[in-house]
Amino acid sequence: MLYTLNINGHSRSVEAEPATPLLWVIRDELNLTGTKFGCGVAACGACTVHFNGTPIRSCSFPVDGAADNEITTIEGLRGQVAEAVQQAWREKDVVQCGYCQSGQIMSAVGLLSSNPSPSDSDIDGAMAGNACRCATYVRIRDAIKLASKKLEV
Amino acid sequence: MAMQLSRRDFLKSTAAGAAVLVVGMNSKGVLAAGKAETVVNPFVRIHQDGIVTVIAKHFEMGQGTTTGLTTLVAEELDADWRTIKVEFAPADPEKYKNLFWGSQGTGGSTAIANSFMQYREAGTAARELLVNAAANKWGVDAADIAVSNGILTAGTKQGHFGDFIEQAMALTPSEKPTLKSHDQFKLIGKLDLPRKDSQSKTDGSAMFAMDIKIPGMVYAVIQRSPRFGGVVTSFDTSEAKKVAGFVDAKALPNKAGVVVFAKNTWSAFQARNAIQTEWDYSAAESRSIADMTASHRELTRSPEFDTGKVSRVQAQTSISGAAQIVDAEFVFPFLSHAPLEPLNCVIEPTENGVKFHDGCQSPSLVQGAVGHVLGLQPEQIEINTVYAGGSFGRRATPIADYQVEAALAFVLLGEKTPVKLVWSREDDIRGGYYRAMAVHTANIGLDGGGKILGWDHRIATKSIMKGTPFENFAVHNGVDNSSVEGVADTLYNLPNMAVGLSDFKSAIPVLWWRSVGHTHTAYAMESLLDMIAHETGQDPIEMRLGLLDRADDKQRRMAGVIEAARDLSGWQKKDKRGFAAHFSFNTWVAVVADITVNGQQVHVDKLHIAVDCGVAVNPDVIRAQMEGGAGYGLGAVLRNEITFEDGEVVQSNFPDYPPLRITDMPEVEVAIVASAEAPSGVGEPAVPPAGPAVANAIFAVTGQRITQLPMSKSGFQFV
Ligand code: FES
Ligand code: FES
Numbered sequence: 001m002l003y004t005l006n007i008n009g010h011s012r013s014v015e016a017e018p019a020t021p022l023l024w025v026i027r028d029e030l031n032l033t034g035t036k037f038g039c040g041v042a043a044c045g046a047c048t049v050h051f052n053g054t055p056i057r058s059c060s061f062p063v064d065g066a067a068d069n070e071i072t073t074i075e076g077l078r079g080q081v082a083e084a085v086q087q088a089w090r091e092k093d094v095v096q097c098g099y100c101q102s103g104q105i106m107s108a109v110g111l112l113s114s115n116p117s118p119s120d121s122d123i124d125g126a127m128a129g130n131a132c133r134c135a136t137y138v139r140i141r142d143a144i145k146l147a148s149k150k151l152e153v
Numbered sequence: 154m155a156m157q158l159s160r161r162d163f164l165k166s167t168a169a170g171a172a173v174l175v176v177g178m179n180s181k182g183v184l185a186a187g188k189a190e191t192v193v194n195p196f197v198r199i200h201q202d203g204i205v206t207v208i209a210k211h212f213e214m215g216q217g218t219t220t221g222l223t224t225l226v227a228e229e230l231d232a233d234w235r236t237i238k239v240e241f242a243p244a245d246p247e248k249y250k251n252l253f254w255g256s257q258g259t260g261g262s263t264a265i266a267n268s269f270m271q272y273r274e275a276g277t278a279a280r281e282l283l284v285n286a287a288a289n290k291w292g293v294d295a296a297d298i299a300v301s302n303g304i305l306t307a308g309t310k311q312g313h314f315g316d317f318i319e320q321a322m323a324l325t326p327s328e329k330p331t332l333k334s335h336d337q338f339k340l341i342g343k344l345d346l347p348r349k350d351s352q353s354k355t356d357g358s359a360m361f362a363m364d365i366k367i368p369g370m371v372y373a374v375i376q377r378s379p380r381f382g383g384v385v386t387s388f389d390t391s392e393a394k395k396v397a398g399f400v401d402a403k404a405l406p407n408k409a410g411v412v413v414f415a416k417n418t419w420s421a422f423q424a425r426n427a428i429q430t431e432w433d434y435s436a437a438e439s440r441s442i443a444d445m446t447a448s449h450r451e452l453t454r455s456p457e458f459d460t461g462k463v464s465r466v467q468a469q470t471s472i473s474g475a476a477q478i479v480d481a482e483f484v485f486p487f488l489s490h491a492p493l494e495p496l497n498c499v500i501e502p503t504e505n506g507v508k509f510h511d512g513c514q515s516p517s518l519v520q521g522a523v524g525h526v527l528g529l530q531p532e533q534i535e536i537n538t539v540y541a542g543g544s545f546g547r548r549a550t551p552i553a554d555y556q557v558e559a560a561l562a563f564v565l566l567g568e569k570t571p572v573k574l575v576w577s578r579e580d581d582i583r584g585g586y587y588r589a590m591a592v593h594t595a596n597i598g599l600d601g602g603g604k605i606l607g608w609d610h611r612i613a614t615k616s617i618m619k620g621t622p623f624e625n626f627a628v629h630n631g632v633d634n635s636s637v638e639g640v641a642d643t644l645y646n647l648p649n650m651a652v653g654l655s656d657f658k659s660a661i662p663v664l665w666w667r668s669v670g671h672t673h674t675a676y677a678m679e680s681l682l683d684m685i686a687h688e689t690g691q692d693p694i695e696m697r698l699g700l701l702d703r704a705d706d707k708q709r710r711m712a713g714v715i716e717a718a719r720d721l722s723g724w725q726k727k728d729k730r731g732f733a734a735h736f737s738f739n740t741w742v743a744v745v746a747d748i749t750v751n752g753q754q755v756h757v758d759k760l761h762i763a764v765d766c767g768v769a770v771n772p773d774v775i776r777a778q779m780e781g782g783a784g785y786g787l788g789a790v791l792r793n794e795i796t797f798e799d800g801e802v803v804q805s806n807f808p809d810y811p812p813l814r815i816t817d818m819p820e821v822e823v824a825i826v827a828s829a830e831a832p833s834g835v836g837e838p839a840v841p842p843a844g845p846a847v848a849n850a851i852f853a854v855t856g857q858r859i860t861q862l863p864m865s866k867s868g869f870q871f872v
Contacts, residue, residue: 017397024419028372033364034357036542037418038493039578043807046493074357089355093347093773096215096781098354099493099542105355127815131807133493133543134215135784137818139777 008076018064034074045130048103055110074102088147096134174318196275203313210249216836217774229276233303244516244536258515262738262834278326286320380800382437382660384408392427439800449592452613456653468651471607475598486794488588494542501571506533512541514549522553545667551621588666603689607649639674645700668837675841679733717763718743731850739833744846767830782839788813790844
């Protein structure tokens with residue numbers, strides 16, 4: 001099947017089987033490799049992208065359902081919330097191996113876009129699906145709070 | 154951004170075109186500077202624009218090495234932290250060897266420890282050359298030149314590094330240029346030095362091997378035997394052929410599996426799942442976990458090897474008259490490393506060999522093992538080292554397992570097509586190279602006053618080193634040190650301690666897993682000490698301090714971290730909290746754990762961690778490794794186990810091998826003990842004490858002692 005995807009504000013045509021997960025189209029066909037493969041079963045969040053602004057696990061989302069919707073990957077993140085989150089991530093030096101961090105940032109941007117001052121349990125709720133094997137969670141929490149503070153002013 | 158160049162590109166970029174000052178060692182191993190040809194192992198490169206590049210001989214799996222090595226050079230060179238760059242060294246065991254091993258590789262928390270002098274010397278030699286060059290050019294005294302943030306100044310004269318490299322190239326560094334004294338450090342020990350890899354790892358541009366794509370590349374996945382040691386007898390591809398993008402399927406030459414080739418990763422996974430394979434299990438591991446556990450228990454009854462300070466007979470004699478006995482058995486499961494980036498690498502043909510793109514933990518092991526398979530000399534195998542999405546030890550196996558798989562797949566396809574080998578998460582969880590299962594038993598005799606009289610400790614576990622190229626240096630008198638480290642060499646003065654060891658035999662591949670033997674020995678030792686303290690009414694911290702002799706340097710530093718953790722946490726006698734401390738990789742770590750228990754529900758609230766790792770090169774990286782190491786250890790003891798049913802691994806992916814989540818993560822507070830000693834490791838040492846500190850807290854609060862891991866099997870729920 002030939003699909004036309006709206007990805008990071010561009011229209012891109014790709015040939016794919018309808019059941020192919022969006023993740024593999026993004027990575028192998030469109031060469032946007034910031035979105036990662038960690039588990040393939042919606043259990044780690046490494047593949048998180050925005051679907052009309054909402055975080056989804058692209059490894060478990062068929063390309064067939066993605067056409068005609070706005071897809072944003074880490075490479076296409078723009079705007080005040082994204083900048084606050086990425087800046088906070090750098091100020092707190094959150095990353096270790098870094099492999100989970102695109103997904104963490106996509107989830108955090110999703111959270112702060114709908115809820116600019118999240119409580120600890122809001123953070124838990126939004127971030128529990130994003131595994132970090134390096135256990136950078138202390139700093140992920142701190143960075144989300146810092147980003148939230150940046151958005152206040 | 155840490156990019157890496159091949160040897161050829163590297164020489165090209167340093168020899169031709171713009172002038173580049175290169176500093177490292179010459180072929181006689183003394184400091185040298187000049188063009189790339191005269192300096193055989195460059196550690197520092199300075200371009201005409203003044204930009205400094207550090208060549209990192211160690212890979213980056215998140216432990217902060219690229220930041221650490223860059224700090225060492227930038228410190229002595231007085232370079233500008235904002236602009237200094239780092240790239241990975243090419244594979245070359247002579248030039249870029251780990252000075253502790255003699256081959257190129259990263260592990261055992263040695264990266265900064267072995268490089269501390271080497272990288273500083275390269276930095277200071279570069280500085281000296283630039284200063285002398287500026288002195289000549291300006292006609293001033295070298296002593297009158299100040300260097301700061303990559304700028305040289307003398308009176309009104311000013312210039313950046315690049316302005317002097319032409320002149321500097323003609324100079325010879327002194328044999329031993331003076332290093333800064335510790336009180337002159339401006340970057341080493343500074344808390345807020347930003348990591349070098351933060352930018353690219355927060356905008357999606359950091360390159361991992363998983364992200365490498367080469368024109369014409371074919372994707373390979375492997376269907377491996379469901380039981381370790383099984384071999385392919387036949388396979389049927391008729392269903393796989395129906396998968397769009399399927400290219401071919403071939404059995405590995407050693408029949409360990411079937412390689413499936415496809416045009417993209419998803420097709421390769423689909424086609425692999427569609428292949429029907431018949432296996433011969435006659436030499437395979439076919440036991441279930443209950444049998445394996447029983448076999449470990451049996452092995453502890455009559456240890457094959459004695460490795461304690463006294464014989465078992467002497468320990469038992471000392472225990473025989475004891476007023477009180479502490480007796481325990483601990484069972485530790487197999488564990489998977491499960492780095493978030495599943496294993497993968499890319500292999501492509503070159504003019505005279507092959508080139509790998511790999512988050513390569515041990516280039517020397519890969520060159521050796523792949524060279525053997527392909528009939529190539531090590532130098533014919535180039536390695537482009539890229540970021541590794543975690544490893545925890547998994548990306549370095551003695552036989553370079555996944556790189557050899559990729560090489561075999563490359564051969565099966567005719568040696569002309571680039572091949573990307575990808576493991577799925579299921580392959581990773583089921584693919585072996587686990588932390589070995591272990592059973593410990595201990596029989597400890599105490600006198601009426603709570604003093605230890607004798608200690609009969611026994612361990613049964615599969616040896617990591619036996620049957621590998623490391624056997625010669627790691628196994629002595631039959632004892633694999635990595636099976637008993639942390640018990641046999643305990644820093645506590647434990648009288649009449651015997652340590653027995655038996656090797657469990659199985660086809661299940663086992664491997665070093667972040668902190669190796671200490672992953673189980675620390676849990677057993679620190680639980681046992683806690684049991685003794687509680688049985689005899691002593692304070693767990695005070696009792697430990699009483700077992701240390703401060704006249705001994707290592708014991709003094711152990712006492713130091715214990716006190717630091719005690720003070721950091723405000724520990725009071727009779728507190729219902731947990732304590733554990735452990736020495737590993739030349740680093741001392743002590744942990745106080747605070748938990749909340751609600752019925753059977755347990756939450757770990759906070760870990761107070763004290764660490765003594767010598768000079769703290771990057772304090773914030775050390776803190777991050779304490780947080781991450783403790784989290785990694787905690788995740789494993791709470792919920793993780795690999796079990797077997799008729800030889801097949803039961804778990805398959807994160808739903809049944811649950812990683813630690815943000816909801817599980819305690820607060821972490823870290824105290825770094827001030828020290829002027831040589832720096833030691835930080836990547837591993839926080840792992841061992843975290844689990845037992847939490848176990849001891851659970852005992853303090855509930856009275857229940859958890860001796861079978863994971864803890865989730867003991868009826869507790871971790872929330
Ligand atoms: S790869 Fe999609 S959630 Fe893990
Ligand atoms: S930083 Fe390594 S998995 Fe999160």
